[in-house]
Amino acid sequence: MLELSKIQRYLSLFTNLSLSDILHLFTLVKERKLKAGEIYIHEGVVHKKVAYIKKGIVRGFMMKSNGEEATMVLRSEDEFVASYHSLLHKTGSKATYHALEDCVLLEIEYDKLMETIDKNPHYHSGRKFFLSNIAEDLLNRLEGFILLTPEERYDVFLKKNTTLAKRVPDKYIASYLGITPVSLSRIRARKSKRS
Amino acid sequence: MLELSKIQRYLSLFTNLSLSDILHLFTLVKERKLKAGEIYIHEGVVHKKVAYIKKGIVRGFMMKSNGEEATMVLRSEDEFVASYHSLLHKTGSKATYHALEDCVLLEIEYDKLMETIDKNPHYHSGRKFFLSNIAEDLLNRLEGFILLTPEERYDVFLKKNTTLAKRVPDKYIASYLGITPVSLSRIRARKSKRS
DNA sequence: AGAGCAAATTAACATTTGTTAATCTTCCAA
DNA sequence: TTGGAAGATTAACAAATGTTAATTTGCTCT
Numbered sequence: 179m180l181e182l183s184k185i186q187r188y189l190s191l192f193t194n195l196s197l198s199d200i201l202h203l204f205t206l207v208k209e210r211k212l213k214a215g216e217i218y219i220h221e222g223v224v225h226k227k228v229a230y231i232k233k234g235i236v237r238g239f240m241m242k243s244n245g246e247e248a249t250m251v252l253r254s255e256d257e258f259v260a261s262y263h264s265l266l267h268k269t270g271s272k273a274t275y276h277a278l279e280d281c282v283l284l285e286i287e288y289d290k291l292m293e294t295i296d297k298n299p300h301y302h303s304g305r306k307f308f309l310s311n312i313a314e315d316l317l318n319r320l321e322g323f324i325l326l327t328p329e330e331r332y333d334v335f336l337k338k339n340t341t342l343a344k345r346v347p348d349k350y351i352a353s354y355l356g357i358t359p360v361s362l363s364r365i366r367a368r369k370s371k372r373s
Numbered sequence: 374m375l376e377l378s379k380i381q382r383y384l385s386l387f388t389n390l391s392l393s394d395i396l397h398l399f400t401l402v403k404e405r406k407l408k409a410g411e412i413y414i415h416e417g418v419v420h421k422k423v424a425y426i427k428k429g430i431v432r433g434f435m436m437k438s439n440g441e442e443a444t445m446v447l448r449s450e451d452e453f454v455a456s457y458h459s460l461l462h463k464t465g466s467k468a469t470y471h472a473l474e475d476c477v478l479l480e481i482e483y484d485k486l487m488e489t490i491d492k493n494p495h496y497h498s499g500r501k502f503f504l505s506n507i508a509e510d511l512l513n514r515l516e517g518f519i520l521l522t523p524e525e526r527y528d529v530f531l532k533k534n535t536t537l538a539k540r541v542p543d544k545y546i547a548s549y550l551g552i553t554p555v556s557l558s559r560i561r562a563r564k565s566k567r568s
Numbered sequence: 569a570g571a572g573c574a575a576a577t578t579a580a581c582a583t584t585t586g587t588t589a590a591t592c593t594t595c596c597a598a
Numbered sequence: 599t600t601g602g603a604a605g606a607t608t609a610a611c612a613a614a615t616g617t618t619a620a621t622t623t624g625c626t627c628t
Contacts, residue, residue: 242520248520249519262508266505266508266509266512302491305500306504309508310461313457313461313504313507313511314461316512317461317511319511320514320515321435321445321467324435324443324444324549325437327614328615329614347574348576349575349576353519356518358615359575359577360577360578360615360616361614361615361616362576363576364577364578364614364615366576366577367577367578522584542605542606543605544606553585553586554605554606555587555588555607556584556585558606558607559584559585559608560584561606561607562607570627571627571628572626573624573625574625575624576621576622577620578622579618579620579621580620583615583616583617584613585614586612587610587611587613588609588612589608589609589610591606591608591609592605592606593606594604594605594606596602596603596604597600598599598601
């Protein structure tokens with residue numbers, strides 16, 4: 179029922195996991211399906227789970243003071259989603275996460291996962307896995323804002339997310355890049371005029 | 374010689390540390406002094422250490438494609454500094470860290486610290502401390518870029534860093550906020566005209 | 569096929585930012 | 599005390615962004 183192939187690729191990052199180790203982890207995992215548009219994590223709710231995306235796209239967004247949405251997170255197949263706020267300061271999520279397409283997720287309780295990791299030396303190297311992943315993602319994003327122009331940020335996004343770019347509405351990509359949909363449209367116009 | 378007061382406040386975050394636990398950690402710590410302007414971490418170097426700032430200001434910056442510097446990190450008294458890149462992907466630091474003022478740091482090898490934590494159950498709750506701190510900082514910064522205008526970002530910076538703002542040259546603050554020094558100067562002019 | 573809706577593009581204008589360069593401050597050192 | 603140098607401000611112009619609104623495109627659902 180669960181496909182091991184791609185997930186095992188991730189688990190291999192935990193180095194030296196035996197098949198029984200992996201299977202034990204799987205007993206903690208629950209599958210969850212979302213319909214397109216359905217909300218996955220509500221704002222304000224503490225959601226201490228990590229989910230592997232088997233299928234679909236999940237988007238996390240926050241509210242700006244002017245009432246507009248700002249896309250915080252975009253995740254798709256074979257990536258992990260989690261509420262950054264819940265995992266870090268254990269407060270309610272400041273963002274709302276919802277499915278942009280029909281989704282199939284494999285969820286695991288973060289605390290249970292950490293307990294399991296602590297008990298089994300084989301897992302130890304994977305302890306920092308999720309936190310590191312989050313921090314790396316955030317660092318890359320931040321570097322983009324400090325080092326690059328909006329247009330360059332868009333270029334980088336396209337290169338890193340060829341698939342996503344075609345499946346996610348531009349308006350979401352715009353706020354992910356920190357600009358308005360109108361501005362993104364003009365950037366695209368400029369780029370196509372140049373080529 | 375080492376002042377325990379402020380540092381203990383941090384260590385208390387590791388919950389339930391006995392004095393002997395704390396003292397053991399202190400045997401791993403080495404003091405390091407930097408003169409104003411001196412480079413602390415060179416670009417490209419793997420620097421897997423965490424430093425507590427007893428005195429002074431440390432600034433981390435990266436190079437933009439146009440050759441200009443972009444301030445990545447600003448840290449001062451009673452905060453921790455570390456090379457984000459070194460700690461996360463164990464590659465050389467993409468940033469250069471240098472002292473903006475004469476500094477006194479308390480350094481500890483990150484790997485040794487983690488070993489110690491692993492061996493002693495008392496420390497376990499502090500295992501995520503640094504990674505969480507880094508991730509939280511990055512998350513806050515990123516939210517600023519996605520949710521706020523440059524001017525709002527400056528306001529937030531002033532409120533959170535009253536001391537730093539007076540000690541750090543504006544040009545460094547500007548690039549920390551993702552704008553040019555000229556633009557920051559105009560923002561300040563607008564603000565004072567309004568009040 | 570066609571109506572209807574959301575998304576994307578385009579237009580027009582105000583605002584802001586970037587860029588370059590000149591001017592003014594400040595502060596340290598000779 | 600007085601240069602000198604670095605930082606900050608101001609000016610002037612080009613370019614990009616935000617904002618609002620109209621138009622067009624594309625897609626879904628009946």
